[in-house]
Amino acid sequence: MFEQVISAAITVIIGVGAALAYFWGSNWLLDRFLLTGPDDSAQKSLRRDRARSTIRPWLFLLPALLFLSIFLVYPVFETIRLSLMDSGSKNFIGLSNYIWAFQDPAFLQSITNNIIWLIIVPAVATALGLLIAVIADRLWWGNIAKSLIFMPMAISFVGASVIWKFIYDYRGVDTDQIGILNAIVQGLGGTAQAWITLPVWNSVFLMIIMIWIEVGFAMVILSAALRGVSEETLEAARIDGANDIQIFFGIMIPQIMPTIIVVWTTITIKVLKVFDIILAMTNGQWDTQVLANLMFDWMFRGSDFGRGSTIAIIIMLAVMPIMIWNIRQSNKEEGTK
């Protein structure tokens, strides 16, 4: 254990040292070998200056580009290739994996569940986040409230799963419940249930965990956007006799619409990738399977890299429109120079 801590510390030192040595050393070499002196002809020093300023950006970028290409760009193409191969990635089998996917009940179940998640989670999280942002900004203890509601963002999905599994806990019909949900249900005269094993509703109980985490994110971003709504417009509307609700829907919402879309799409992407909650709570049993967990299943338990890759590609396809939209937005600001 002690050795492990030491080795981690050494890695930090070596890693940071190597990076620094690379950046410093390569720049030094560049300046050393393409040195321009006072004796050089004007043409020669111009040429060397130009060569230096052509090479230097790439020296700065090289490590980042290497990491990005090996760990993110190349795998995208490799995953596409593997999705056309059989389980051992030896033989080309064309689109068979995709045909299998759309006939497999587990896959169809996962995709249905993913769609339900995509409809409910971003909408509820954004709406609740907006509601809290609007209320909290008007109350004197609003900042404390926001800080507390924001807190689950720091908690892992697995940690949150433990927290909520404890809430949904079920101990037989006739015993005292230690899960607060069943205690409340019993207190109101209902019967305690094993919520996590009740199909359809159990997915909702899993979604609540994700909503619990993401509302804080939506709230923080939307609260900042609301502060940017111009005070003069609001004042003018008040003078014209608009009430709070009209101002909210008529002026605030349209003005912060771009931010609402950003929040919505960000949560959408997170929902597409969510896997920890399902793995920890049900592991896909009782009809709760989703794509990311199904992929994990095929990758490790099924050890079928072909099918695993196919599911990954389908998740990727779902993210694609958002990705293209993001790139367009960023290009509009920068221009692809």
Added chain:
Amino acid sequence: MIVKALKKMTWGRAAAHALLLFLVLIWTLPTVGLMISSLRDKDQLSVSGWWSALTLTERNEVARLPKADKQLEENGQFIIRGELFEAGSGRTVISFGTSANSIGQAKPGDIIPMRDNGNISLSENGSYEWVSNEKFTHTRGPRLFYEAGIPPSFSLDNYFEVMQSQGIGRSFINSFTVTIPATIIPILIAAFAAYALAWMSFPGRGWIVAIVVGLLVVPLQMSLIPLLRMYNTIANITGGQAKSYLGIWMAHTAFGLPLAIYLLRNYMVGLPREIMESARIDGASHFKIFTTIVLPLSFPALASFAIFQFLWVWNDLLVATVFLGNTDSTLVLTGRLRELLGSRGNNWEILTSGAFVSIIVPLIVFFSLQRYFVRGLLAGSVK
């Protein structure tokens, strides 16, 4: 002042206060419940909800009475005496009986007949006296059923147990081992790249920015299988391990880079142009400008990203499972917690304290550096 505040209070404002309070309670109670539960005695935790942690817990228990060899003879009677509870436990007897169905048969102080012979009396503090006129001959003690009142007790016992015997302590070290290098190394690499993309002009710059923005949303799932295969191949060739700390550090570094470059570049672009230009006129190289001017000025952005990456790596389960594996010595906290959820699903004393150990570090980071975290969130959401 309170009167003044109350006068200003309208129904609408009161409703707003009530609604927000309600939401705050929903958002905090789950975590509070977990924390309270982790401090409770494990026997109480399993029979009563955490909201009743301060009240007396009632629980049905069974005790087996001693064998005949413990009997004493006093005044011609045969007596077996004993205590149900350990001294100083503070427990009390609420009711008792000789079978599971008749547990409410007698109150403390009552005397009831035993099935074999004699009568038994049980006092509230748990001491019993079993008296008979005949000599006891049984070789197996009969059972006594009773409902015990257990006073609230809080301790750190659950934490000692999970840290030592459930492997949480080991995983805590593993999580730090993964997180620290995986947080520091990408910052350095990203900072240089971000500077190049912000302040140096070269062909293809716009394309690289576009690719980075695109990579921001590429699901991790796309990378897992090819990288797993690549790691296995490299391990086969070199004879090393496919699952190692070095492997996971590199993977986390790469996965953190798009956000790091994006955040830092956006921040650096906003730095005042005049500073850079005057430094260049003074003959400073890009390397010098970067290390002496840009890097110190970018501290807020660096801090934002560091918090993001720390929380993301600490809370990650997927990358750790794939690249570090599930063996006892390499499990990080999230992985260990998932394992405990599977194997010790009903031992809430282990799960609650284990979960609390795993969330305490991110909570400390979060609350102490919330300002930077929020700033990063605002800058990081693609506009």
